[in-house]
Amino acid sequence: MIKYLLPSRLLPQQPSEQEAAAAGVYAGAIATACHSAWQHLRRAAWLSLPISLLGLLPSIFLLQVYNRVIARGGTATLTAMVAGVLCFLGIEWWLRRRRARALREAGAAIDHDVSQALMHSMLQRPLLALEQRPASQWLQLFRDVGAMRASITGGLASAMLDLPMALLALIVIGIIAWPVLPVILVAMLILGVLAWWWADEVRSGRVEEIAQARSLDRNTAEVCNARATLKVLGYDTAVRQTWQSGYDHWLAESFAKNGELENAREASHILLTFFSIAVITVGAIAINAQWMSIGSLMAVNLLASKALAPIAQLAGNWRSLARSNEATQRLQAVLEEPVEQASQDLQLPRPKGRLRLDQASFHYPDGRATLEQVSLDIGPGGLHAILGRNGAGKSTLAKLLAGLYRPTEGRVFIDEYDLAQFPRATLGQWVGCLAQQVYWFSGPIIDGLRMVNPEATDQQIVTATQLAGAHAFVSRLPQGYQSVVGEGGAGLSAGELRKLALAQLFLRNPSVLILDEPSNDLDFDSETALLQTLRQIARRHTVIVVTHSLRVASAAQHIYHVRGDGHVEQGGPQQMLPRLFGTARAATGDSGVSAEAGADADTDADTLPRELAA
Ligand SMILES: Nc1ncnc2c1ncn2[C@@H]1O[C@H](COP(=O)(O)OP(=O)(O)OP(=O)(O)O)[C@@H](O)[C@H]1O
Structure with a gap:
C-alpha cells in the first residue's frame, strides 16, 4: 500500500509496453487509485499544518493563565484570551472537518477505483480462469478493498498527519521549558523503538492470523452453500467438526495476537503516564533551580502528550497497516492476471452459424488432455x-465451440471468423x-x-x-x-x-x-x-x-x-x-x-x- 502512495520518482521503474500488455489491463488500477487518493491525502497533509499550530493553543493559553492572569490578577486579559481561544477552536473544528473529509475522499477514491477494477476484471476473465477461483475467494478480495481503505481513513493516517504537531510541540518545549526537553526526546525514542519492535511482532503474527481467517471464511462459505445438501444427506456432523476445528484454530491465533496488541497498547499507556511523571519531576527540579516557571511546567505537560501521542498511536495501528499491505499485494496479484480483450468497435455481419474446429486440442491447466487435434465442421x-x-x-x-474456452492448439471458427478475436460479450x-x-x-x-x-x-x-x-x-x-x-x-x-x-x-x-x-x-x-x-x-x-x-x-x-x-x-x-x-x-x-x-x-x-x- 505504502509503495503505491510514495511519490512517483521513488516508485519502481514503469513496466515496458510489452510487459504491460502481458499483464492484465487492470494491473495499474491500484497505482491509479492511489494516485487519485494521493491528491486528497496531500490536501489533508497541508490542512494538518494549521491544525498542528492550533493544537498548541491550549498549552500557550495555560502558560499565559499562570504567568499573566493568576500571577497578576488580569481578569480582562483572561476574558480576551478565552474569546481568542474560542475563536481559534472554531477555526480548528472547521479545519479538522475538512481534513477528515479529505481522508474520507481519499478512502472513497481507493474503494471506488479498485472495487470497479476488480469487478470488471472478474467479469472479463476467461471462463477457465473463473472456474479456478471459488466465489468465496472473490468475496474476500472485495473485502480486501475495504482493508486498503481502512488504512487510509483510520487511526494510522491520523497518527501520521499528527506528526508535524509532535515536531512543533518539541520546538515550543525547547523554548519555554528546555530542561525537560531531553526527557521528552528520550520518551519519543523509546516509544518509537517499541512501536517498531511491536510492528514487527504484529506484522508476522497478523499475516498468519489473516491466512487462517481467510481459510475459515472459505470453509464457512462452502458450508453455507451446501447447507440444504447437508440437511438432505444428513452428514452435517463431520462437516461441522471440520469447520469447528478451523474456527477454534483461528480463534486461538486471533486471541493470542489480540493479546499482543493489547499489551502493546496498555504498555504505551503506562509509558505515557510514566513519562508525564518524569516530566513533572524534572520540571519541579528545574522550577526549584529557577530555570523555568510553574506555568511552563503546566504547559509542557500538555505539550508532551501532543508530542508523544502520535508515536504511541502508531504502535496500536501497525495491525491495520499489515492487513492493508497484505490485502494490497493480493489484489495487485489478481488484477495483474490476464482478462479477455475488449470488444471491437467494428460491427461485423451476423454469421450464418457454421462452426469449425481446425485441429483443435484442449488441455486443462493440470495438464489433462481432453481433446486432441479435433477437426469438425458443424452447420450452418x-x-x-x-x-x-x-x-x-x-x-x-x-x-470450445461456444468460445468459452480457447483451444490450447488449433483454432475454432464461426463462419470465416476465428473465435479467438472476440470477447465472450460479443x-x-x-x-x-x-x-x-x-x-x-x-x-x-x-x-x-x-x-x-x-x-x-x-x-x-x-x-x-x-x-x-x-x-x-x-x-x-x-x-x-x-x-x-x-x-x-x-x-x-x-x-x-x-x-x-x-x-x-x-x-x-x-x-x-x-x-x-x-x-x-x-x-x-x-x-x-x-x-x-x-x-x-x-x-x-x-x-x-x-x-x-x-x-x-x-x-x-x-x-x-x-x-x-x-x-x-x-x-x-x-x-x-x-x-x-x-x-x-x-x-x-x-x-x-x-x-x-x-x-x-x-x-x-x-x-x-x-x-x-x-
Ligand atoms: N475446470 C476443470 N479443470 C480440470 N479438469 C476438468 C475441469 N472441468 C472438467 N474437467 C475434467 O475434464 C474431463 C471432461 O469433463 P467434461 O465436463 O467435459 O465431461 P462431460 O463429458 O461433459 O461429462 P458429463 O457427462 O459427466 O457431464 C473430466 O475428466 C473432468 O474431470
Missing part, C-alpha cells in the same frame, strides 16, 4: 447431438449457451428475462417463454411475470428454471444455440415439446445439444461421439445410435403434447427467431 443449421460417457469431454467440446450475440447448471438472479421473473435483451417487446418475451414451455407455469403464479424468484432461482423447481433459462436463450436469438443437457429435469411431455421446438429452430439456426438422452439424440441429424481418448467421431444417427445405445431410434413422442408441457399449441415456433431478430 441443423440439430446436432454431442454424445459420450461421463467425463469424456462433451461439455469441454461445447465450451460472441454471446452469435453463440448462445444453456449451461448444465442454471443460475437465476433474484428478482421478478420479467426482469430476469429482460436482462438478456432489454429491447425485447412484451410479445417477444411471451413468445419466447411459450416456446420454452415456461409461459403456462409463469401465468399460473399469483403475480405472473412479476413473481419474485429468490437467489439462484429459489422458489422454482429445477425444470421450471431450465425452461426460463431456455426462454432467455431464445430471447437473445443467436445464430448458434449450444445446449448442455437441456432435457435434464424435464418431464416426458416437456422433453417432447422441447424436441419439437429445437427441430423447428434448427431449420434456420445451428442447434448443438450435449445429451445422454436417446430421445434427444434420435431427433438429431448429426451425431458427434466424444470418445474420451481425445478424439471425436461423427456420423448420422442411423449409423451411430445403434453402436452407442444398442438401438436405432427412440420414440420421440411428438404426438399428444399438452399445451402446458412445452411450446404452446398456438405458438409458431418457426417464426419466433425471425420475429425476435426484427
